[in-house]
Amino acid sequence: MEESDVNKRIAARVRQLRAERELSLEALAERSGVSRSMISLIERGETSPTAVLLERLATGLSVTLANLFEPPATAATPVSRRSDQPVWRDPASGYVRRNVSPPGTLTPIQIVEVEFPAGASVAYDSGPRQKPAHQQVWVLDGTIEVTIGTQHYRLETGDCLAFVLDQPTAYRNRTRKPARYAIAIVMGTP
Missing domain, CATH: 1.10.260.40 (lambda repressor-like DNA-binding domains)
Incomplete structure (x- = not known):
């Protein structure tokens, strides 16, 4: 796309x-x-x-x-073909995200894949939502740093971090190699 x-x-x-x-x-x-x-x-x-x-x-x-x-007013489908998955590049950091999950409301789980360039960083000033957003970040390749509020985590290939997205969150790749990670998101109480 x-x-x-x-x-x-x-x-x-x-x-x-x-x-x-x-x-x-x-x-x-x-x-x-x-x-x-x-x-x-x-x-x-x-x-x-x-x-x-x-x-x-x-x-x-x-x-x-x-x-x-997600496409507006989409009909739910159980399959998301790679060719139909939206890919978007952040103009500020250069990171590329791909929504992997099928669009619609078949499941409360969303999966996103991110390609994070060497030296890139992005910081979200997230706060509490009406429904909590639970995330898990699974590093597929490379090394990233994630800061959630005041907590700092260095994640390497295979590491997985679980947290609630309710405070400022920053992602950094301080290495000279790109990183790739998956994010699994669930809205509401699991």
Whole structure:
């Protein structure tokens, strides 16, 4: 899937989620900390938002970041073919994320694969959501550092970290080699 197609998908999905929650642009801006004008640009597909910006919108909409990459009003299907999985590159950090899970609501679990470039970092100022977002980060190749609030973890190939996404979270790759990891996400109490 091309980057412009992913940005269009994000635009449609943000509009859909905002409408479902009966939120005005102003209300979503207040809940997310993203300006009304930026939300408008995103909803029209006229900008390439960063991962940090999308995470703020996801928090304001009470969904996970992965939800923003699902097609709007999608019919649930049990299979997600690799060729249909949306791939998106964060314009700020260069990391590439691929939503692996089938779109829709067949399961509360979402799986995302991330390719994290050497030297890259991304920091989310996540806070509590209406429903808690439980995550597990499983390093498939390489080394990353994850900071959750004040706790710092160095993860190497095969390591897995479980946490609730309710405080600032940062990912760093201080090495000279790219890293690859999977994130499993469950919304609500498991």
